[in-house]
Amino acid sequence: MRMIGQDSLKARQALTVDGKTYHYFSLPEAAKSIGDLSRLPYSLKVLLENVLRFEDGRAYSVKDAEAIAEWVKEGRSSKEVPFRPARILMQDFTGVPGVVDLAAMRDGIVKLGGDPRKVNPLVPVDLVIDHSVMVDVSATPSALQKNVEIEFERNGERYEFLRWGQEAFNNFRVVPPGTGICHQVNLEYLAQVAWTATDAGETFVYPDSCYGTDSHTTMVNGLGVLGWGVGGIEAEAAMLGQPIAMLIPDVIGFKLHGKLREGVTATDLVLTVTQMLRKKGVVGKFVEFFGPGLAEMALADRATIGNMAPEYGATCGFFPVDEVTLDYLRLSGRDEHRINLARDYLKAQGMFREADSPDPVFTDTLELDMSTVEPSMAGPKRPQDRVALSNAATSFAKDLAAGTMGVPGDQADLRVPVAGANYDLGHGDVVIAAITSCTNTSNPYVLVAAGLVAKKANEKGLTTKPWVKTSLAPGSQVVTEYLAKSGLTPHLDALGFQTVGYGCTTCIGNSGPLPDAIVDAIENNKLVGASVLSGNRNFEGRVHANVRANYLASPPLVVAYALAGTITKDLTKEPIGNGKDGQPVYLKDIWPSTKEVQDTVHAVVTREMFQERYSDVFKGPAQWQAIRVDASSETYKWNSGSTYVQNPPYFEGMEPTPAPIASFSGARILAKLGDSITTDHISPAGNIRAKSPAGEFLMEHQVRPADFNGYGSRRGNHEVMMRGTFANIRIKNEMVPGIEGGVSKHYPSGEVAPIYDVAMKYKAEGVPLVIFGGKEYGTGSSRDWAAKGTFLLGVKAVICESFERIHRSNLVGMGVLPLVFKEGENRETLGLTGEETIAIEGLENLAPRMLLDMVITRPDGTETRTQVLCRVDTADEVEYYKNGGILHYVLRNMAKAA
Structure with missing residues (x-):
């Protein structure tokens, strides 16, 4: 890919570091033409440099640079600019379908008369396999080994396919299973802060930036690397050299000062920040942290805050590079020359935060005195619903009494015996306690704190309650x-927190099975089981199908709740249990001091540790090395019998020139949904039930329920994923009140059936479909299958009150219209029941963010006409939609270029 733009602003400069010369595009030089940039937010400086470097007078222009510079005047802009990241990060749940799409594009370009070798990543792509390990085995010394064996047995077809991709595609690396979570591997190894590439024999340096096919790519923002989650569709276009146009975002400044009190963790801080920013409203905006508090904050704590940007709704949560960043690069084993390069380059660009640096101009600001943060959890259903630890038990009791947990409020004290066990179970008992997910497992301070809690508890004779499934990932x-090295592992092991695998596990629904007797007690008595996890997601139906109340907490609190065994106990006042001396033990008795945690971390975490562990990162375990593939073919040899990997139908019958787009009418409503419908609701990642369209499909293909694996692992097979779309066990379609799960009603027959079956019946009848929703439609993971599945079900448009950023983009990328009600209207004010037919008019003249006419025809023939805002936001997106999707657009252009 060309690195040298037209340089109309004469910004190109040279920089010598350690005797080596680098070329770069200077912001201070550009400022001489476009105005003072000294107080432009650091995150927007990354966008500006991108424009200067790629300026070609077509996709990137001087006007784009001027638009970013002018942002400072008002702290906002209505203009859009293109952005092309330095690299792409993928994980295997989203990465497998991404590679499937690339393989399908190679087939597609051949049919269009093009060269399959054109379909190849043009920017570096790293795929980290971290989402496939499940907690099948736990609380035993052999847990890690057994889970790895099961993982490779389950995922052999997927891993063979990824090995083929590793050999077949250039610029594509795979980090094998058992290495770590993609965001932590990114933070500790892949990210470089300053990226380099060679063009025409010259080496250029520029800011490291990253698109990731996972929402929590924002973790690397803590390292001063601008990156955020995109759908797999968008990432594929970016890796194929397509610049992604984006509106220049508002940037919310978050000022931090003071420091955390004794006993308060980074997790407590991030849950507080998440709640504050959700309340502020930062969806689609950049958040940039500033203030004297940054000097008091370890890089790991910054990464924890950056990680949860999707939970507070922002595109990113950015921390500028400073001396703390450089110290972390050194600690984590980065090359000393690269560290010097990052420092000198960013200082030359005015992108290095110094203690006396002026505060940037922001769209708006808020601030937090970190000394006011208190121990916290978040739950029982959303990560932004922070509750003080002291109020957790009473909060749960109120939810239970109010009936919002799905059980009658007058049965709060119900306890039932567990078959074959010497204990009973009640509402709020913790059945899963998991130290899991990228948010906290990247932070040595909270993990060491968890180990110290385990050590003190173990020494006092406390034990984990027998109904709690414990795990450490x-x-x-x-x-x-x-x-x-710290000597804490034996104490964690003693409480059942043996290592179960290196991956996301419980946070993404890979929590594995609960004992049958516990499941029976929960299901037969409608008990509200609880989980406590150190993750970032606790949406309904995500962690485990039988766990309704899910709480996010710091790793040391996860250990504490495993000991207490229930969420109904106030751990700030009541004893966790009795020690071996018979005396009550309180949380304060086993909670380590801040100094104890810091001293331990500083003693045991070393540069050599990182260098050794990442010295051969792409090698993988013996099972990975044993996989053999035939990479001699430029196109993939699809196995028609595979239930994991199939050639998707996106490019079937595609012509070199797209047909004109047209309005549609007579569309039926497939689902009428409420607020906060997540991508987990639309495309679940957890278990596949036998009594579901996806389960029935797999059994028809001789797959036993024990071998179903999860939806996430089946994302390379569109047949499974279509059937799993809207199959979440907790989703509520208002067209069929009183029924929980993915069902719909067919009209005019009135037949109630799974959504997939209803959609296929409409497809056979040639009837287009629409979906109605409420506020924040598509929140959660950047799950491209939530858009792909919607498209394959025959849905032409999704009409709601507001969209989450990534899902809206993904819908456009699949050729599905995202439409927003006008102010004051929604599915309820319009009186929609699901019996109506819908027409959308005006598509022939589609333009960015235009108003379209919507015609609602009632069963009695009466019509209601209104307008909806078309959230096809940019000129590029209009082209994607006209082509039937972004991949179709890219593929046609590649075929023409060939």
């Missing part, structure tokens, strides 16, 4: 090493 092998 480190974010990288470095974690295992420093826990072992």
Whole structure:
């Protein structure tokens, strides 16, 4: 890919570091033509540099640079600019379908008369396999080994396919299973802060930036690397050299000052920040942290805050590069020359935060005195619903009494015996306690704190309650090493927190099975089981199908709740249990001091540890090395019998020139949904039930329920994923009141059936479909299958009150219209029941963010006409939609270029 733009602003400069010369596009030089940039937010400086470097007078222009510079005048802009990241990060749930799409594009370009070798990543792509390990085995010394064996047995077809992709595509690397979570591997190894590439024999340096096919790519924002989650569709276009147009975002400044009190963790801080920013309203905006508090904050704590940007709704949560960043690069084993390069380059650009640097101009600001943060949790259903630890038990009791947990409020004290066990179970008992997910497992301070809590509890004779399934899933092998070096591993093991695997596990629904007797007690008595996890997502139906109340908490609190065994106990006042001396033990008795945690971390976490663990990162375990593939073919040899990987139908019958787009009418409503419908609701990642369209499909293909694996692992097979779309067990379609799960009603027959079956019946009848929703439609993970599945069901448009950023983009990328009600209207004010037919008019003249006419025809023939805002936001997106999707657009252009 060309690095040299037209340089109309004469910004190109040279920089010599350690005797080596680098070329770059200077912001201070550009400022001489476009105005003072000194107070432009650091995050927007990354966008501006991108424009200067790629300026070609077509996709990137001087006007784009001027638009970013002018942002400072008002702190906002209505203009859009293109952006092309330095690299792409993928995980296997989203990465497998991404590679499937690339393989399908190679087939597609051949049919269009083009060269399959044109379909190849043009920017570096790293795929980290971290989402496939499940907690099948836990609380035993053999848990890690057995889970790895099961993982490879389950995922052999997927891993063979990824090995083929590793050999077949250039610029594509795979980090094998068992290495760590993609965001932690990114933070600890892949990210470079300053990226380099060679063009025409010259080496250029520029800011490291990253698109990731996972929402929590924002974790690397803590390292001063601008990156955020995009759908797999958008990432594929970016890796194929397509610049992604974006509106220049508002930037909310978050001022931090003071420091955390004794006993308060980074997790408590991030849950507080999440609640504050959700309340502020930062969807689609950049958040940039500033203020004197940054000097008091370890890089790991910054990464924890950056990680949860999707939970507070922002595109990113950015921390500028400063001396703390450089110290972390050194600690984590980065090359000393690259560290010097990052420092000198960013200082030359005015992108290095100094203690006396002026505060940037922001669209708006808010601030937090970190000394006011208190121990916290978040739940029982949303990560932004922070509750003080002291109020957790009473909050749960109120929810239970109010009936919002799905059980009658007058049965709050119900307890039932568990078959074959010497204990009973009640509402709020913790059945899963998991130290899991990238948010906290990247942070040695909270992980060491968890180990110290385990040590003190173990020494006092406390034990984990027998109904609690415990697990520890480190974010990288470095974690295992420093826990072992600190002597804390035996204490975690003693409480059942043996390492179960290196991956996301419980946070993405890979929590594995609960004992049958516990499941029976919950299901037969409608008990509200609870989980406590150190993750970032606790949406309904995500962690486990039988766990209704899910709480996010710091790793040391996860250990504490495993000991307490219930969410109904106030751990700030009531004893966790009795010690071996018979005396009550309180949380304060086993909670380590801040100094104790810091001293331990500083003693055991070393540069050599990172260098050793990442020295051969692409090698993988013996099972990975044993996989053999035939990469001699430029196109993939699809196996028609595979239930994991199939050639998707996106490019079937595609012509070199797209047909004109047209309005549609007579569309039926497939689903009428409420607020906060997440991508987990639309495309679940958890277990596949036998009594579901996806389960029935797999059984028809001789797959036993025990071998179903999860939806996430089946994303390479569109047949499974279509059937799983809207199949979440907790989704509520208002067209069929009183029924929970993915069902719909067919009209005019009135037949109630699974959504997939209803959609296929409409498809056979040639009837287009629409979906209605409420506010924040598509929140959560950047799950491209939520858009792909919607498209394959025959849905032409999704009409709601507001969209989450990534899902809106993904819908456009699949050729599905995202439409927003005009102010004051929604599915309820319009009196929609699901019996109506819908027409959308005006598509022939589609333009960005235009108003379209919507005609609602009632069963009695009467019509209601109104307008909806078309959220096809940019000129590029209009082209994508006209082509039937972004991949179709790219593929046609590639075929023409060939």
